[in-house]
Amino acid sequence: MAEAKKVEKLISRLSDSTYWWESEEKATVRRRAAADTLGKLGDTSAVPHLIKALSDSVGYVRRAAAEALGKLEDTSAVPHLIKALSDYDDNVRNYAANALGMLVDASAVPGLIKALS
Numbered sequence: 001m002a003e004a005k006k007v008e009k010l011i012s013r014l015s016d017s018t019y020w021w022e023s024e025e026k027a028t029v030r031r032r033a034a035a036d037t038l039g040k041l042g043d044t045s046a047v048p049h050l051i052k053a054l055s056d057s058v059g060y061v062r063r064a065a066a067e068a069l070g071k072l073e074d075t076s077a078v079p080h081l082i083k084a085l086s087d088y089d090d091n092v093r094n095y096a097a098n099a100l101g102m103l104v105d106a107s108a109v110p111g112l113i114k115a116l117s
Helices: 002-014 024-041 044-053 059-072 075-084 090-103 106-116
Strands: none
Touching (some): 002 024, 002 044, 024 044, 044 059, 044 075, 059 075
C-alpha cells in the first residue's frame, strides 16, 4: 500500500508545473527526479504518465522519461519512443533508442532503421 502511494505521489510530481514560490529550474529537477524514480520502482501504472512526459518542454525530463520507459519494459511505449527518435535533442533520441533496445520489440526495428538513416 505504501508503495502505491509513493508511485501516485511521483506521478503527481511528474506533471507538476512550477509553483509560484519556486524557480522553473527547481520544478524541472523535480519532474526529472520523479521520472527517474518511477523507472527504478518498476510499477507499470506509471507508463502513461511517462509517455506524456516525453513531450515535456525540457530535454532532460524527456530523456529521463525515455530511460524510465525502457526500464519498465512495457511495449505500449514503443510507438511513443519511436516518435522520440525524431526529438530535436540528440540526448533524448539516444535515450529513446536505448529504451527501444531494452524493450526488445520487433515493431521498433523500422523506426530505429529510419533514425539511423
